[in-house]
Amino acid sequence: MSHLGQTALITGASSGVGAATALKLAQLGINVVVNYNSSLSGAQAVVKNITDLGAQAIAVQGDVSQEKDCRRIVEKTIERFGRLDILINNAGTTTFVPHHDLEGLTEDIWHQTLGVNLMGAFFMCREAVPYLREAGSGVVVMTSSIASVTANGSSIAYCASKAGMNSLTKTLAKTLGSDGIRVNAVLPGLIDGDWAFNTWGGGDEGQYGDLKAHFTDQTPLGHVVTPDDVANTIVSFVTGSKYVTGQLLTLDGGFTL
Secondary structure, X not given: OOOOOOEEEEOOOOOHHHHHHHHHHHOOOOEEXXXXXXXXXXXXXXXXXXXXXXXXXXXXXXXXXXHHHHHHHHHHHHHHHOOOOEEEEOOOOOOOOXXXXXXXXXXXXXXXXXXXXXXXXXXXXXXXXXXXXXXXOOEEEXXXXXXXXXXXXXXXXXXXXXXXXXXXXXXXXXXXXXXXXXXXXXXXXXXXXXXXXXXXXXXXXXXXXXXXXXXXXXXXXXXXXXXXXXXXXXXXXHHOOOOOOOOEEEEOOOOOO
């Protein structure tokens, strides 16, 4: 099945998994809307990389935790390309709070974490559904996390938000199936990239190297996944069987086995 001329909207696409996914979809001849919240320069770089491939792309600013921004992002997509076939809910946020520090997990952190990771995914889906329905074979892919199914993560709020995203994936898959819309999620473990280096490794090469080695040693396949690995999995949900929906695909090299 050719995807030439289709349009994909990717939230949080100025770097990392979102940027890698944008390039891979563009290579299939898909128009790409690169959503970003704060990194205009990053989004512009992704758009340039896509246009250099001969594909079409635009950057659209918006905070997915804000309902009005989600509406505007989709409106800009339709205004530019006239259709929406693929929605990748990739935007995410976290604040590091040790699980035992219950008092440290403030109301503001809860609102921010749930707002971006869970409510934002719902708002984007709700705005996109009329156009995905028109497409006749719409696809939604969520970027979740193994933190959604384990007792480990950057905070309890983050784990809960991604668990909610998993439930949202299955509920929407059941709800939207009759409209020909498929909804799936990928659950990565540690992603070897700039975000992990700066956040988990504190920007220290030695500290991050130790962390990566720790994860690699505990992974049966001996590999910590990269943004490209996650992007390939997201794309496989787009290009694969039209009968796969409501699935939560763990992508961690076997770390959680």
